[in-house]
Amino acid sequence: MLSEKLHAAINEQINAELWSAYLYLAMSMDAESKGYKGVANWFYVQWLEEQDHAHILMNYLNSRDCKVTLKPIAEVRTEWSSVLEMYEETLRHEKVVTSLINNLAAIAAEDKDFASSNMLVWFINEQVEEEESARDMIFAVEAVEGNKYGMYQLDKELASRVYTQASPLATSEE
Ligand code: FEO
Numbered sequence: 799m800l801s802e803k804l805h806a807a808i809n810e811q812i813n814a815e816l817w818s819a820y821l822y823l824a825m826s827m828d829a830e831s832k833g834y835k836g837v838a839n840w841f842y843v844q845w846l847e848e849q850d851h852a853h854i855l856m857n858y859l860n861s862r863d864c865k866v867t868l869k870p871i872a873e874v875r876t877e878w879s880s881v882l883e884m885y886e887e888t889l890r891h892e893k894v895v896t897s898l899i900n901n902l903a904a905i906a907a908e909d910k911d912f913a914s915s916n917m918l919v920w921f922i923n924e925q926v927e928e929e930e931s932a933r934d935m936i937f938a939v940e941a942v943e944g945n946k947y948g949m950y951q952l953d954k955e956l957a958s959r960v961y962t963q964a965s966p967l968a969t970s971e972e
Contacts, residue, residue, distance in 0.1 A: 799862065799863060799864065800859075800862055800864050800909075800911060800914060801905070801909045801911065803905055803909075804902070804905045804906060804909055804911060804914060805859070805864045807901065807902055807905055808855055808858070808859055808864075808902065809859070809866065809867050809869075810898075811855055811898060811899070811902060812852045812855045812856060812859075812866065812868070813868070813869045813871065814895065814898055815848050815849075815851040815852035815855065816848070816849070816852050816871050817871050817872060817874070818848040818851075818891065818895060819845045819846075819848035819849045819852065820845075820871055820874050821874045821875070821891065822841045822842075822844040822845040822848060822888075823841070823842070823845040824874045824875065824876045825841040825844075825878065825884045825887075825888070826838045826839075826840075826841035826842040826844075826845060827876070828876060828877055828878055828884070829841060829881065829884065834881060834953050835953065835957055836952070836953035836954055836955060836956030836957035836958075836959075837881050837884070837953055837956055839956060839957050839959055840935070840956040840959050841884070843959050843960070843961045844888075846961045847961065847964065850963060850964040850967055851921070851924070851964065853964075853967060854917075854920070854921075854964060854966045854967060857966075857967075858914075858917050862913070862914075875887075881939050881949075882936065882939045882940065882943070885932055885935040885936045885939055886936060888932040888935070889929065889932035889933060889936060892925065892928040892929050892932050893929060895925060895928070896925040896928075896929065899918065899921045899922060899925055900922070902914075902918055902921075903915065903918045903922060906918060917966075920964075920965070920966055924964075938952055939952070
């Protein structure tokens with residue numbers, strides 16, 4: 799069993815991951831409505847990945863005999879003034895998620911809950927990638943700012959992003 803504090807915090811994190819999924823789905827739909835099919839695809843993959851993150855945490859609580867309690871998912875913003883603004887918000891949001899994951903790792907360390915600490919290592923590494931990919935996208939969009947053909951090419955490139963299931967799920971039976 800986990801400590802009550804860690805159990806509650808992981809339940810909160812499941813909600814935060816689902817909220818992130820919903821945020822990126824909203825960005826995908828906004829991009830789609832503005833004709834950026836590649837950007838829409840990029841955020842659609844992100845929506846799938848965030849659901850994986852929630853799924854990993856749900857599997858973990860279940861495996862530790864801790865009940866998953868689902869809470870309402872708060873409303874998300876649905877309109878952005880530009881693609882750049884979407885990626886800027888993505889980076890800001892991922893930094894917040896990093897601090898939430900760090901907080902979970904701190905509680906697990908405090909509890910000397912080594913299994914939880916071990917499970918969280920995947921998320922700590924994932925957050926490094928999440929922040930880096932948002933930053934890379936900001937640089938890419940800034941590089942073509944004001945250049946319609948450049949944005950068209952970038953959008954085409956982003957259409958090729960493919961979803962791959964997160965590794966902890968690929969090896970789990972659930
Ligand atoms: Fe679940 Fe984008 O971190």
